[in-house]
Amino acid sequence: MNAALERGFRAVGAPLVAVGSHAFGIYSVFAQVVMALLKGAVRWREVVRQSYLIGNRSLFFITVTLGFLGLISVYQVASQIQRILPDFTMMGPAFIQLMWREFAPTITGLMIATRVGSGIAAEIGSMVVTEQVDALRMCNADPVRYLIVPRTIASTVMVMMLTIYAVFIATIAGMVLADVVFNVSPSTFVSLSMVSGQDVVLGLVKALSFGFWIPIVAGQAGLSASGGSAGVGWATTRAVVASSFAVILLDFIISGIGYTVFDL
């Protein structure tokens, strides 16, 4: 009876303890990043290199995923509209607005969490298991400041830029589909009439916070890797899940605050 009870507590408690310790680890990396940023100790050349790796190398990926998303969203919405009210004038503007507010930042964030988050964890994780991170520390190069801070700055800037690019790509894809399949002229489709400054700000705030948190969450997963190739694989997996989840959680928080407090 006692043994069963203990097993039960363990089954519930162990994951909670694990989640708690990960959350604490992420918080501590976050605090170190903020400290480093406040002190201004940033390797700008590395920031530029990371921006290239994060931004340029993700362009193709974002083009493919957001392109398909734009195509299918417009196709589905337009087939609905065709059946009830064959008036397509509002479709394009509403589509572009919704892209800005929600889908461009969130899907871009998720894609960067997947591609860059796993990349950061794989890179830092293999540096940990090959003792390169210990070597950094012996040379008085703080791993968080040396490895994670440049990636954080680069990804914050790049996710914002990629979000703008994502709106652009999804709009182009949707516009082409609307023109070819539903005969909606591009000039009707592409209109910013519904997009307010608030929508743009909301989207960019989301992009900014996704970009900031992804390297922190993924870098922490990489730094806590241990034990050979299995450890690196496990850290990479955790980075993907944790940083994707961070994007969804932040999206919920920002959307919720935006809706209730600022009426966005």
Add this chain to the structure above:
Amino acid sequence: MSGAAIRCEGLGKRFDDTWVLRDVDLDVYRGEVLGLIGPGGHGKSVLLKCLAGLLSPDAGRVLVDGEDLARLGPLGLARVREQYGYVFQNYALFDFMSVRDNVAFPLRQQAHLPPAEIDARVAARLADVGLAHALDLLPRELSGGMKKRVGLARATVGDPAILLYDDPSAGLDPVTSSKIFQLIARMHRPAAATVVVSHDIDRMRSVCSRYVMLEHGHVVFDGPEAALADAPESVRAFFFGAAHKHLEGR
């Protein structure tokens, strides 16, 4: 005992529920080369990382020149680490940097030396280890022995007062191993304290002046080779057995 460069008092370290180091008392003096021996998986590398402050002990403390590593804080730790050189088991070369940048890295991080001076010291140290021709190669283009030598050059380029070697001949052929140990002997300065973790007792005997043996996280022997006569049978068996086996192996 003021001459001890590093002193461990009642050092304990555990991973989850297993103690890998228990109640380790150890002094490392300036001018000596200390050989840290023992069967694999009995805490030698962990002890070395505790000596460098890379792992923080769960019991006891590590004093470097009388200062407790755990109480130093980031700035103090940085100051103390400038005296350290650490040669890692798996080379730990930064794989995104050339050999030159790897060796220059500690100098660039620590001392505010003029770039020309750094270049000169890097070139000189790489020439010392016989790699003057490899300055612009990347770590993945090097053989195991060359990586070891680059690691050694990186650890010693700042003329550290404390030098730690984690299994410097692991995975190397006998000839290369001998060369590495010759380099260890050459890099040792009279004012420096050196600790070598290795299984290669035969080659350690040409370098080390004192030995410490760890078994199940305990110190089971501490003294020069001459004191082995009084040591427990298991220690003698390990010491001479390992040395003997190695001779046979050649």
Add this chain to the structure above:
Amino acid sequence: MRNVLVGPVSVVGRASMGLMATLGGATMLLGRILRALLPPRFDRDEAWRQLYAVGVKSSAIVMVTALFVGAIMVIQTAFYVQRTGATSLLGFGVGFTVFAEIGPILIGLMFSGRVGANNTAELGTMVVTEQVDALRALAIDPIGYLVVPRFIAMIVMMLMLMALGDVFAIIGAALTADTLVGVDPSVLIGDILDSHLLDEYLLGLGKAFCFGVSISVLSCWYGLGVRGGATGVGRAVNNSVVANAAAIFFIDFVMGWIFPVGL
């Protein structure tokens, strides 16, 4: 000058070569998996273990993700409801996006991150540590022993988790509608049930099935193709999740195109 001209061409060329190699390799692997299924030649115990492992690994994260997806969709739809006053739009918007479109994508991405990445890491480590070679040396077919059980487990679990995730998404949506938007949960759920739920639900499950196939095949393919130690495993996991994300969006597009659902 030559670099400026040749550079982009060679980049595109190399990318398409890589894409073709992945597609070809994964298709070959899928063929070998199907051949091992007809007649069934795989390790049934291992299949049970994998079903359990995949379910345990992914259920928590899928449920939590689904809760938030429901919540976010309510917030986004409420924005439009508030401006147009069409309250019934809330149920329609939430039902459609959660069941048929965004729900499957996000749950699929999470599943790919948790199970697919983990699978690549596991198989990759087995390759690096020569365990796969050891299996071959024991005359055990790695496809039948390692890949097919994972294939089955991921498809079954992806379907079950999608069905479960939809429930949690509705719970998340109802909670948010109640607390943030001020719409009674029973009204919201009634609206969702009125808006062609079954079509959308089935489309979501159909997508889940295809995601299960693509995630299992791609993650196994990348895992078995690992070269070069810890770095290689990390890179393979990275490639695997990227390929899976692209596949998810592609499948989502194709399925949505073939099976348009709605009013």
